[in-house]
Every structure is written in C-alpha cells, then in structure tokens.
Amino acid sequence: MKNKCMWSVIALLLFVVAPSVQAQVVARIDVRSGASKRVNTMVSTSLRTTRSPMYDSLRLVEVRNDQRIPVPFQLYGNTLHWILDGTTERDTTRIYELIKGAPLMASSYMQVKDTAGTLLLREGARKLLQYNYQTVEPPAGIDKMYRRSGFIHPLWAPDGQVITNIHPKGHWHHMGIWNPWTHTSFKGNETDFWNLQKKEGTVRFKGIVSRMQGPVVAGFVVLHDHIAFTGGTETVAISEEWAVRAYRAGTDTTRFIWDFYDYLNCADTAGITFLQYRYGGGFGLRTNAAWTANNSEVLTSEGKTRANADSTRARWIKITGRTEKGKAGILVMNFPGNYDSPQPVRVWPENSERGEIMMNYSPTKMKPWTLQYGKAYALYYRVVSFMNDLTTEEIEHMWQDYIEPPEVTVYWN
Known part of the structure; x- marks a missing residue:
C-alpha cells in the first residue's frame, strides 16, 4: 500500500x-x-x-x-x-x-488541488475533503498554543454539507479529523500531543511527498512530526506519514469513499509507549456543531448506539446528523490488521458538551502500545461520507469490499 x-x-x-x-x-x-x-x-x-x-x-x-x-x-x-x-x-x-x-x-476527473496552504480533493466540481498543511490559527482571543497544521477539515458530504468542525468552544484543540496521541511515555516523561493546552507536545506538518489524480483516484502523501516539549527544547518523537486516496463514486453519487493510511516510526532511539488511555491516536473525529443529541445518531457494527457505544469494540461506526440542508453522515471502518482490532471507540455521551459529537477509534483504550526505534507501524481506516443514510446491509457490503x-x-x- x-x-x-x-x-x-x-x-x-x-x-x-x-x-x-x-x-x-x-x-x-x-x-x-x-x-x-x-x-x-x-x-x-x-x-x-x-x-x-x-x-x-x-x-x-x-x-x-x-x-x-x-x-x-x-x-x-x-x-x-x-x-x-x-x-x-x-x-x-x-x-x-x-x-x-x-x-x-x-x-482528470478525480482531482487534488493545491490552494497555497491546503490540498483539496474533488470529484468533478464536488468537494470531498481538504487537508490543511499550513498552520491554522485559533479564533481571535484564543491562546496561540492552539494553532495547528496537518489535519483534515472540512470533510464534505456529496451534497455539500460540512461534516467536520474545528476549534469548537471549550475544545479549541479539536481539529476535524486528526489523530495525535494523548497519554504517552517518551524519554522518561509523560507527553500529551493531543491536549495542546498542557504544552507538552504538538503535531506539525513537515512536507508533501506526492500527489496524484486521474479519472479514478486522487490522493496525496504527507509527512508530520510529533514534537515533544521537554525542558525548553523540542524533540521529534514520532515521524508520521499520512496517505489519503479518494475514489470515483461510479454510478452512485450519494457517497464519497476514501482510504486513510497512517504510518508511524519512532524518531528517537529511546522508543515511545502509548499508554493505556480512554482516547488518543487512531482516528479522531469532531463533527459539525449542528449535529447534537437531538438530531444525530450513532450506530456500530455491534448494534451499539450513542447511549452505550463508548468503550466497546466496533468493526465500523456510523454517525448521522441533520441540518437545515437535510441528513448526512460519515462511516468509519477499522481494518482488521490494525493494532488491537477491532479497536474500541470513544464516543461522547449525549449529555456532555452541548450534545455535540466527538468520536475516536482509540487503539490504546484497552492496552498500551510500544513503538521501537527502527520499526514501522501502520493503521488503516476506510471512510464513507454520504447523503441521507446507509442501511446496515449496505454497510456490510462496503465492509466486505474493504476486507475482502x-x-x-x-x-x-
């Protein structure tokens, strides 16, 4: 791959x-x-x-x-x-x-457009997703510590609805689709690359490796550095490569399908351990602020809903929401070869954070994961953004397309 x-x-x-x-x-x-x-x-x-x-x-x-x-x-x-x-x-x-x-x-029909700070994937005239390689500043009046690069936002449904959200109130460090590690042990220190307000670490875009486009597939490969702040110095703890590939929809114009590949290498001979914690790494998602407990739904492959999905394992998770433009959603599938797969999910309860949704496939929710220097590690996910809804039968067909x-x-x- x-x-x-x-x-x-x-x-x-x-x-x-x-x-x-x-x-x-x-x-x-x-x-x-x-x-x-x-x-x-x-x-x-x-x-x-x-x-x-x-x-x-x-x-x-x-x-x-x-x-x-x-x-x-x-x-x-x-x-x-x-x-x-x-x-x-x-x-x-x-x-x-x-x-x-x-x-x-x-x-090309499937296109990747460099817009001086972003890589925009499109299917014809329809926008699919935007990767932000230029540093994005937080809202006015918010601490500059929340500035961030190397994340996906917006993610669009095929009808143009925006599915993701960044810098939501009270969680200024949430960035659309992103995946920093939270509770880690690096060179004898606990280091958090997710909660930027702790000033222990961050993730930064490093470079574009390649881009491709054509009548069937469009995508890109980019590099990130996970940087630890220790004693006033910055140390690269993890070298990361993202590969994103989006596919032509064929005769069905109600959905977009794309693959997300995350390759990890410990950048220091000391190695790094992702400690057991309830969220972090993997695949993080903050959805549209308009999707709340009153107009959204969560369903996993095991039949769990928002009421009971948290801390359960799932081959796939579907989130749907409604705005004035109609109903749309996102499906995230977890590749069977991923660490501790089927990975557990973190899903916020309905009565927290104004009812808004944060979901995270968390590889280390149940057990730690140590990365050794000189070895490569990978996580794979397939994502479908769609209009209206998907039935469980349709999702299971997509799952089979993915794994077999x-x-x-x-x-x-």
Missing part, C-alpha cells in the same frame, strides 16, 4: 471500440465478485510480472455479449485501478481486456 515514490499517472478517456475493429489484446482480466454482492466497487491489480509486455499505452474495455465497452482506468506504478460499475451479484465473473493502443488523454475485495486474475497473451 505504501509508496513513497511519486505516483506516475496515466489518465485514459472513454473511447469507442466497435466490434469490427481488430485490436491487439494484451491481456484478459477476470474479476470474480465472490460471496458478496458488489456495488460500485474499486478494484485493482498489479501488472508487475515477468510475462507482462511493456507498452507505451493501453486501453481497458469490458466484454459483454461480444461488445467491448470502454472503461476509464488509472495506472500508477505497476498497479491498474478501475471501478466495478453498477451492481455485480455474488458469484459473478466480469471480463475485461487490456488492448494495445494510443489512449485519448483528458483532464473482488478477486482479480490477469491472463497475459
């Missing part, structure tokens, strides 16, 4: 392939849905093999009843990505062909 090199992108426009045209087929690709129904599912396959011929350009078509239907795709590195459009029933095989030929280039994607087999000619 991790790729620190600049992603090379070939964006291919739809084209017409008439049945009468004789084209050189480079490879046949079979996609098997398996035991799950698939709906607008992202699929990918590696083209790295000693048998694969190298061509300057390729086209992708789906074979249906002797018709060749053009399919937009994206190739970066040696990995081919496209959308299994529409509904594919369980135990079904769809057939594609890679054809040698000059592609017709087009402007369709099987792809390439047959080279």
Whole structure:
C-alpha cells in the first residue's frame, strides 16, 4: 500500500471500440465478485510480472455479449485501478481486456488541488475533503498554543454539507479529523500531543511527498512530526506519514469513499509507549456543531448506539446528523490488521458538551502500545461520507469490499 515514490499517472478517456475493429489484446482480466454482492466497487491489480509486455499505452474495455465497452482506468506504478460499475451479484465473473493502443488523454476527473496552504480533493466540481498543511490559527482571543497544521477539515458530504468542525468552544484543540496521541511515555516523561493546552507536545506538518489524480483516484502523501516539549527544547518523537486516496463514486453519487493510511516510526532511539488511555491516536473525529443529541445518531457494527457505544469494540461506526440542508453522515471502518482490532471507540455521551459529537477509534483504550526505534507501524481506516443514510446491509457490503475485495486474475497473451 505504501509508496513513497511519486505516483506516475496515466489518465485514459472513454473511447469507442466497435466490434469490427481488430485490436491487439494484451491481456484478459477476470474479476470474480465472490460471496458478496458488489456495488460500485474499486478494484485493482498489479501488472508487475515477468510475462507482462511493456507498452507505451493501453486501453481497458469490458466484454459483454461480444461488445467491448470502454472503461476509464488509472495506472500508477505497476498497479491498474478501475471501478466495478453498477451492481455485480455474488458469484459473478466480469471480463475485461487490456488492448494495445494510443489512449485519448483528458483532464482528470478525480482531482487534488493545491490552494497555497491546503490540498483539496474533488470529484468533478464536488468537494470531498481538504487537508490543511499550513498552520491554522485559533479564533481571535484564543491562546496561540492552539494553532495547528496537518489535519483534515472540512470533510464534505456529496451534497455539500460540512461534516467536520474545528476549534469548537471549550475544545479549541479539536481539529476535524486528526489523530495525535494523548497519554504517552517518551524519554522518561509523560507527553500529551493531543491536549495542546498542557504544552507538552504538538503535531506539525513537515512536507508533501506526492500527489496524484486521474479519472479514478486522487490522493496525496504527507509527512508530520510529533514534537515533544521537554525542558525548553523540542524533540521529534514520532515521524508520521499520512496517505489519503479518494475514489470515483461510479454510478452512485450519494457517497464519497476514501482510504486513510497512517504510518508511524519512532524518531528517537529511546522508543515511545502509548499508554493505556480512554482516547488518543487512531482516528479522531469532531463533527459539525449542528449535529447534537437531538438530531444525530450513532450506530456500530455491534448494534451499539450513542447511549452505550463508548468503550466497546466496533468493526465500523456510523454517525448521522441533520441540518437545515437535510441528513448526512460519515462511516468509519477499522481494518482488521490494525493494532488491537477491532479497536474500541470513544464516543461522547449525549449529555456532555452541548450534545455535540466527538468520536475516536482509540487503539490504546484497552492496552498500551510500544513503538521501537527502527520499526514501522501502520493503521488503516476506510471512510464513507454520504447523503441521507446507509442501511446496515449496505454497510456490510462496503465492509466486505474493504476486507475482502473482488478477486482479480490477469491472463497475459
């Protein structure tokens, strides 16, 4: 999954392939849905093999009843990505062909735009999320200690509603989607990178590694430093890399899907321990202030609600809320390979903080986690922002797409 090199992108426009045209087929690709129904599912396959011929350009078509239907795709590195459009029933095989030929280039559909301080992901004209690499100041009159970079806000629903919130009253350190560690032991000191008012640590943007865009996927890779304040000096305790990839929605325009990869390396030979605590790290979320106990709902994979979800484990958690624009929500799925997965969640009770919502997948809620110098660690989450609502059945199909994607087999000619 991790790729620190600049992603090379070939964006291919739809084209017409008439049945009468004789084209050189480079490879046949079979996609098997398996035991799950698939709906607008992202699929990918590696083209790295000693048998694969190298061509300057390729086209992708789906074979249906002797018709060749053009399919937009994206190739970066040696990995081919496209959308299994529409509904594919369980135990079904769809057939594609890679054809040698000059592609017709087009402007990207999935875009990442650098706006001098932010990276904005868009699907066409619709905004998906904004990553803030420039330092964002707190509201006027609030202590400068709350200035922060390296977080996501806003996150939008497909209809333009804003899902996240930053600098909420009384919790000026909450920053949309962010993940600093709270209760840690570093070089003999307890260090808190989350609660900025304690002046023990913070997280800062360090640099942009890469950006990519095209008709199927857009994303970026960025670097953060987790900085400990000790005795008037600053020490980098954790080197962090975020990789964010957003996918074309296919025929369903009511949802956005994106993956969040978090790679961690202890930056000091002393190592660091994330101590057991009720929140911190993982995936932190502060939702729109308009979503309160009166107009929002929480549901987990285990059937827990806002009344009893806190400190329970969940494969996924869904939060919905309503504003004057209508109902929208966010679904966060926790990858099974994550530390102490299925990870426990921190969910504020309904009677606290004006009824507003803070949710955190907290890897160390039940037990500590020690990072050793020279070793790499990773956490993965898939996020869906949506209009209206998602049924449990729809979510479970998405969960299967995430943990057990369709099987792809390439047959080279």
